[in-house]
Amino acid sequence: MLVVKIGGSLEGADGLVPELARHDGELVVVHGGGPRVGEALKSHGFATRFVNGLRVTPPEQLDIVERVLTQVGKQLADRLTRLGRLAVALSGRDARLLNAEPLSEELGRVGRMTSVSTSLLLTLLNRHLTPVVSPIAVGKDGAYNVNADEVAAAVAGCLAEPLVYFTDVPGVLRDPTDPDSRIELLSGNEAEEMIESGAIAGGMIPKTMAALKALELGAPWVVIAPGGPGALAGVLSGKLGTRIVPEKISRAV
Numbered sequence: 001m002l003v004v005k006i007g008g009s010l011e012g013a014d015g016l017v018p019e020l021a022r023h024d025g026e027l028v029v030v031h032g033g034g035p036r037v038g039e040a041l042k043s044h045g046f047a048t049r050f051v052n053g054l055r056v057t058p059p060e061q062l063d064i065v066e067r068v069l070t071q072v073g074k075q076l077a078d079r080l081t082r083l084g085r086l087a088v089a090l091s092g093r094d095a096r097l098l099n100a101e102p103l104s105e106e107l108g109r110v111g112r113m114t115s116v117s118t119s120l121l122l123t124l125l126n127r128h129l130t131p132v133v134s135p136i137a138v139g140k141d142g143a144y145n146v147n148a149d150e151v152a153a154a155v156a157g158c159l160a161e162p163l164v165y166f167t168d169v170p171g172v173l174r175d176p177t178d179p180d181s182r183i184e185l186l187s188g189n190e191a192e193e194m195i196e197s198g199a200i201a202g203g204m205i206p207k208t209m210a211a212l213k214a215l216e217l218g219a220p221w222v223v224i225a226p227g228g229p230g231a232l233a234g235v236l237s238g239k240l241g242t243r244i245v246p247e248k249i250s251r252a253v
Helices: 016-022 034-043 059-082 118-126 148-159 188-197 204-217 231-237
Strands: 002-006 027-031 087-090 098-102 111-116 130-133 136-139 142-145 163-167 185-187 222-226 242-245
Touching (some): 002 016, 034 059, 059 136, 111 136, 111 148, 148 163, 148 204, 163 204, 163 231, 188 204, 222 231
Parallel strands (some): 002 027, 002 163, 185 242
Antiparallel strands (some): 098 111
8 A cells, every 4th residue: 555645736747647546556645735725815815824834724714725625635536536546535524534733823723633544544445445635634623724744644654554745856855956866765864864954955844854754653664756657656666756764774785
């Protein structure tokens, strides 16, 4: 089984979704929707503000955010189904699939993951259905908008399955200005050191931190890779992206 997270900018990417549909193994798909959420908020006269990479979500904006994410999930599940992989779009509200607590007052209705109802996911998988999960979670006082990378980390960790983040970067780079400086394999400790030294910076920090959280929760490995034609095959063959593991295994004989 694989847990796959598709960034909001990639949910319509040519080649990636058809390849996921053709994949022989079980999948759980977690999706974002940032660009479409931003457009919808703008059309309703709301400005978008981010703090540490997280979208500030005042209560009056949550309904719009949830509606857009639900639509993205339905469309993605429908596309997978039409391509031959029966899929079901889920929100964290469904059977309390995703549970969260408030992250900070400044962020409004933004949550931090506390648990995942893996029984719902396993029930669907056992019936050969692919769960497509939107990053809306529930707490004691209602729904929360949760960063999709964090949701994917929690799902992969709780299932103890590998996680692939498909994004718009080649992976973790030794030189952020050189796309050919991809690092093929990192241990969790090495990734932490790169964050502390500033070698991993900007938008790669929350992505890498989410990968480390997935490992902490039980995922055996995490890959950060670019989405596109042949992306899944490239990840599984080790030719694409950066694989982060709890500890690196020496290849010496």
